[in-house]
Amino acid sequence: MAQVRLEGVSKSFGDIEAVSDVDLTVEDGEFFVLLGPSGCGKTTTLRMIAGLERPSEGTIYFDDADVTDDEPAERDISMVFQNYALYPHKTVRENLAFPLSLSRRDYSSEEIDSETERVAELLEITDQLDKHPKNLSGGQQQRVALGRAMIREPMAFLMDEPLSNLDAKLRIQMRSELKRLHRKLGVTTVYVTHDQTEAMSLADRICVLNDGRVQQVGTPHEVFSRPRNTWIAGFIGDPPMNFLHGLLERSDGEVFVAGDAFRYRVPPDVVEELDAREVAEDVTLGIRPRDLEVVEDPGQDTFPATVLTVEPTGERSILTAEVDGREIKIETEPREFMGMQGETISVHPQKTYYYDEADQLATVSSAEGDVVEAVEVTDKHVEEVRKDGDT
Amino acid sequence: MSETRIYDGEKYLVPSVIAFIVFGIVPVVLVIRTSFMYWEAFAATGPRFIGLDNFEQLMNSAQYMSATGRTLLFVGVSLVIQMGLGLAIALLLDREFRGDSVVRTLLVLPLTIPPISVGANWLLLLRTDTGLVPKMLSNFGITFQIGENTLDAWVAIFLMDAWHWTPLIALIFLAGLTSVPPSLIESARIDGANRWEIFWHVQLPQLKTVGVVALLIRMMDLFRSFDDVWMLTSGGPGEDTMLLNLEIVRIMTQQTRYGIGAALSLFALYLIIILSWGLVNMLHREVLE
Ligand SMILES: Nc1ncnc2c1ncn2[C@@H]1O[C@H](COP(=O)(O)OP(=O)(O)OP(=O)(O)O)[C@@H](O)[C@H]1O
Ligand SMILES: [Mg+2]
Numbered sequence: 312m313a314q315v316r317l318e319g320v321s322k323s324f325g326d327i328e329a330v331s332d333v334d335l336t337v338e339d340g341e342f343f344v345l346l347g348p349s350g351c352g353k354t355t356t357l358r359m360i361a362g363l364e365r366p367s368e369g370t371i372y373f374d375d376a377d378v379t380d381d382e383p384a385e386r387d388i389s390m391v392f393q394n395y396a397l398y399p400h401k402t403v404r405e406n407l408a409f410p411l412s413l414s415r416r417d418y419s420s421e422e423i424d425s426e427t428e429r430v431a432e433l434l435e436i437t438d439q440l441d442k443h444p445k446n447l448s449g450g451q452q453q454r455v456a457l458g459r460a461m462i463r464e465p466m467a468f469l470m471d472e473p474l475s476n477l478d479a480k481l482r483i484q485m486r487s488e489l490k491r492l493h494r495k496l497g498v499t500t501v502y503v504t505h506d507q508t509e510a511m512s513l514a515d516r517i518c519v520l521n522d523g524r525v526q527q528v529g530t531p532h533e534v535f536s537r538p539r540n541t542w543i544a545g546f547i548g549d550p551p552m553n554f555l556h557g558l559l560e561r562s563d564g565e566v567f568v569a570g571d572a573f574r575y576r577v578p579p580d581v582v583e584e585l586d587a588r589e590v591a592e593d594v595t596l597g598i599r600p601r602d603l604e605v606v607e608d609p610g611q612d613t614f615p616a617t618v619l620t621v622e623p624t625g626e627r628s629i630l631t632a633e634v635d636g637r638e639i640k641i642e643t644e645p646r647e648f649m650g651m652q653g654e655t656i657s658v659h660p661q662k663t664y665y666y667d668e669a670d671q672l673a674t675v676s677s678a679e680g681d682v683v684e685a686v687e688v689t690d691k692h693v694e695e696v697r698k699d700g701d702t
Numbered sequence: 703m704s705e706t707r708i709y710d711g712e713k714y715l716v717p718s719v720i721a722f723i724v725f726g727i728v729p730v731v732l733v734i735r736t737s738f739m740y741w742e743a744f745a746a747t748g749p750r751f752i753g754l755d756n757f758e759q760l761m762n763s764a765q766y767m768s769a770t771g772r773t774l775l776f777v778g779v780s781l782v783i784q785m786g787l788g789l790a791i792a793l794l795l796d797r798e799f800r801g802d803s804v805v806r807t808l809l810v811l812p813l814t815i816p817p818i819s820v821g822a823n824w825l826l827l828l829r830t831d832t833g834l835v836p837k838m839l840s841n842f843g844i845t846f847q848i849g850e851n852t853l854d855a856w857v858a859i860f861l862m863d864a865w866h867w868t869p870l871i872a873l874i875f876l877a878g879l880t881s882v883p884p885s886l887i888e889s890a891r892i893d894g895a896n897r898w899e900i901f902w903h904v905q906l907p908q909l910k911t912v913g914v915v916a917l918l919i920r921m922m923d924l925f926r927s928f929d930d931v932w933m934l935t936s937g938g939p940g941e942d943t944m945l946l947n948l949e950i951v952r953i954m955t956q957q958t959r960y961g962i963g964a965a966l967s968l969f970a971l972y973l974i975i976i977l978s979w980g981l982v983n984m985l986h987r988e989v990l991e
Contacts (some may be wrong), residue, residue: 363888384894396885400907409903410893459893 312499313373313466314339315360320369321523322355329355331523333369337467337501342493345503346510347520348546353503354471356520360501361469362386373466384415389460390469393476395452397444397459404440407431407458416463430458433492450481457492467499474509486512507547511535519543540670544597550629552664553603553639555596555614559585567611568596570635576611577676581665584674590667597664600629600640606659613657616641621651632656736964743958756965766966768941769949770973776859776931776945777924783864784920785913788871793901795872796879806876809869817866821933824862828934848935852942855935859943862934863927871916878912879905911988918981925974946970 315337322330330352337343345353358364360371362383371379378386389410397406407427411418418426431437434454444452453473460468474482474489490513493500504510510517511531519526519534527539538544544552557568557575566577566585575596577585585594606613616632616639623645630641630651641658665673737756741749760766795805812820828835828848836846848855882905890900928947931937937944937952944952946966954963 361888361892363891383888383892384896388892390889390892392885392889394883394885396883396889398886398904398907400910401903409890409895413894413899414896415894463893 312339312464312497315343315467315499315501316372317356317360318370318372320356320359320366320371322352322359322364323367329523330359330366333520333523333525335518335525335528337499339374340497340499342490342500342502342513342515344510344514344517345501345520346507346514346517347505347526349505351520352523353505353520355523357390357469357471357501357503360467361388361390387463387465388467388469389463389465391453391456391460391471391473393472395444395456395473395476397452397455399444402441402443403431403436403447403455406444406455407440407462410459410463426462430462433461434458449477450485453477453485457489461492461496465498467501470500470502472504473502475504475506482509489513507549519546521546537672537675538597538664539672541595541597541666542670544664544666544672548599550600550640550642552597552599553634553637554666555598555635555637555639557594557596558592559590559594568594572635573614574611575614575660577665578612578663581663581674581676585665588667588673590665590673593668594673595666595670597666598639598660599662600642602660602662603639603641604659604661605630605641605643606657609657610659613659615655616658617655618651618653632658634658733964733967736960737968739961739964741959741961743960749961752961756962757969760962760966760969765941766946766949769944769946770969772942772944773925773946773970773973776927777921779860780863780867780924781917781920783860784868784871785917787864787868788916789875789909789913791868791872792875792879793905795876806873809872812866812869815866817927817930818933820862820866821930824858824865824930825934828858848939850939852939855939855943858934859931862930863924866930867920867923871920874912874916874919875909878909882908911985914981914985914988918978918985921981922974922978925970 315335317333317335320330320333320335321328333356345356347353355364359366362378362381362385366379369379370377373386398409401409404427407430408423410416411423411426427440428437431440434457436451436454436458439447439451439455444455447455453476456473460470474485477485486509502513504513514531516528516530517534518528521542526543527534529537534543535547538547538552541552541554545554555568555570555573557570557573559577560567560569560574566582568575568577609615614634616634619631619633619638622629622631625645628643628645630643632639632641663676665675667673738751738753739749740747740752740755791809795802795809815823825833827833828846830836830847830849839846845851846854848858886904886908887900890904895903926947927945928951931943931945932948932951935943937948947970950963950966950970953959953966957963
């Protein structure tokens, strides 16, 4: 096991810069997730860590050893590919045993057999050992791929969207299985995904990438509750965060954010922070749909919003409404707002995020601990679905 | 306006069906009929049916069975050389390098030359009196005489055919290698496999199907070889490189013994059918597995 460190790593393919100046440290034993939209350079970053791609610039360290120019085999890592990359002509047993049977490792055939059995048991695929990969379900194939990665004790596991080919239910089940295996083995893991729920539920820490650049590194809670710029804020959370542009107005010791059609009184704790950071006039106000509450009476801490559509989704309804010429989403109880299209309502944000002119997070209003709750819900949800899947 | 019929195309097939019957079926039927006849152009008696006598005669003929043996030798050795060399070339070309497309294009060129020209060129190159190769070899004290030395004649035939057709095998294997998912190879590299282990455990098993196809195509074609060998050695020295096809042509055109010639042609056909059938079966098992 090892710490993995990238220093100033860039990668260009011709004119395209796929990864730009990435600095990262993955701690020993950590479950580290690279998260970002399609084409942001996640796979390229992972492949550079694996040694399948050579960085155009920068250095990669495993612990304190510079491995930038090492071949993949010399790095002693194992990788799970998105398409699993199982050898179609080999049985499951042969696939699992493959890394140990190579000439660079001295394993006796008894050792190989017992290791294969051990991994097969760990992943509950003992029954499948003599089948060929194409006769396995997606979930079973995925376990074989994991097993082949785990049969050695590598410095690090690298995984490129290993769950993306599974159906939703199996994905959630395998997610918690991965987490369990990681707790058990404690091997440094770098995991690539574009699925934020997956990232949130698996990661010790998340690195959010966009356009080949690191946007933010932090625990799932940090990234969710203090997204450093509006791009991250809009990327993490579903439905995405709403943004309203306004100017700061000060009167009688109170501070307002004012747009053309709203004037919102900033909570006192935020005012202090905004002053302390000397935030200029222009601000972007961020509010998550789940933090918006529809209230009876308009007031200084509400916005007027015109309801455009109501989408009931069972547990909750999503209202799309217009504020100050922009569309916003509001999550509400389902029964509240049927048939309200076209009406103007008052919404009260329970929690607000403030971004300055340079698109940096200035402060977040303190509100009910809904974020922590959100993460816990995700985890509980995973456990529940897992139980469902087991029975 | 009349209703559009989906099967309107049928009538356009009529000319080619007629052509197929006239040029495909009829000759075969005629050959089969002839093979049961005693029929020699200059014989005292005219053509008459003799049942399986022709076949009996050729099975008992040392001359025809040697020709069969030579053909099997020619096909077998050529297949080994060409499959091995073709795979090696494919492995060498299965990477990006400067001018890779030029090399691949050059590789196709021999395939475009008709066998008769290939034979003529190799003859000019290898002729004992004026050929470039024997002259150069003689500088090293080596005599190379395709007209006198049996081994030299065989070497010449194998080289000529390999030169002409190995590129085809190489191209087929190259296509096969290109279709091996890169992640399989990358995964093996990460797991610590060396170049040989990657080839043996990952690439080669994926080449089985195309390999059998290449083998099948090449085998059938090798059995059909005539013009280039005829041009190069004409079956000599003596009869040492006399393949079945050369023998058949000699029987039919020089000796004008049509009955036995037809029987020998059919015998060659059965041989190809049986061997191909074995390979096709292998292919089916491969695909079904
Ligand atoms: N071999 C290559 N040659 C040229 N461009 C490449 C190559 N590999 C990646 N790229 C480019 O680099 C950028 C990043 O690609 P990468 O595969 O790392 O994205 P990703 O974040 O993994 O996306 P996805 O979620 O779709 O897998 C893309 O614009 C891609 O087109
Ligand atoms: Mg990717």
